[in-house]
Amino acid sequence: MDRAGSVRDLASELLALKKSSGASFARLSEQTHYAKSSWERWVNGKQFPPRDAVESLARLCETDPAPLLALWDEEDARRTAPEPDEANEAGAPEAGDAPEGASGEAPAGPTGRRRRALWGALVLAVLLVAGAAAYGAVALTGSDEPSAAPRPKPAVKVAAVRTGCTLTGCEGRDPKKMNCGADAVTVRTGSIPKDLVIELRYSRACKAAWGRISFAQVGATVVVNNSDGAAQADVVHFDRDVYTPLIAAPDDGSVWACASLPKSGEPSCTGDFVPSREKAQQP
Template structure:
């Protein structure tokens, strides 16, 4: 499964998934939980790893601790990401670590204590970080297996067999103001309209046939940017980027004969950019 496909089935941009899976940036807790939910995998173990790693980051002893500003400014560039090698090493094991780390090394490398070995807390931090990344890779591997298995079954099944849609927590107007992820509307969601505004901010209109609802998502945004999803019945739902660079709105009903669309704006910018309108009955 590509990062683009993963992005379509969750509520995060493909660039964000690339940074998280490759260990360039610490993933948000919701992203780990959404990936586990997508694969039908119990999330408790992955979330426990995330909680422990986050606690160490906040204590200033984990990989990437104190690098939040650098992560936020990373944007689409891959050159500033953190090394997969994680924690710093001293001069005695620098030659061994050199083969596994990025050429530039992580910022902590220069500050490594010269006491004849990696401190125990840093070794535990590195193990937690590697375990978390491997956990994500295993979950993605499970998604790949499910994808190809389901695809094979779909090709060999009898045409007369009707496959039921995903189980969802709401439908139509009953979805108003609810979270697409919690309602499982992302299970069959597709991006039906896109748009953009200056500074490469990407606008997406996401639609779920099973939920008969839609929502808006923006990526490569900045803190304070807003996204608003509207329908022809006059309803609207909005959200604001509070951290990172992505955000999605609550759900809005998408009637078969009605239309839905998404608008977005940068902070302190009165001008809004919108996608085209989507009418389910005409294109579904």
């Protein structure tokens, strides 16, 4: 199945669910935190939907989300997989090449062993001559220093994390979709007694952060803020966890996350995180 086909198949399933529920795009927007224009694009196959949106629709229609999420996972893996040309860059063996010993020829007899012995003797002689020449050069110069400096070792290149955005370009976007989770770490934590856990997640590659809460109840809210006055939030609609969209986390700015329970106006927050002060602690 091609990529466009998978998107259309997923969209057709979403459309069938929407029709069976009788809900309008406006109603879907009211019941979730996604705009009705976004729902129109996803249901009609114009844009690939977030995983959370697919699960939200299944829950609202009181149907098992597992088949839809499996279809979503399959398409997401296909969308993020490298193109065939990129996969071939790893250096597959050329057609017709065969490993040593796979030519089908019989093992060499006494003649082969004699040739190997002669080559071994020749290589040993060359090494002895080279060693003697090097020793003579040192004796003539009167120095223990080698005649030539050793070649520097090649630098090891570390592959950079490929992300879909950085800084303010990440505002409001999904950290998973932007691949910001590839190098993300939890830099601050907090809690609301007894069980709710608050996390401030940070990606150095994206220069962005987001908030996440776990073991929460439906209606609990998580908000991520930065010192430039920007904020992103999300609410637990089902299950017990949720994370916010991304927010910019400049090196010299601060970011923090807060959470509150449905019937409580008192938020609980993590401490501030300033990336430039803690770079050495990042992986």
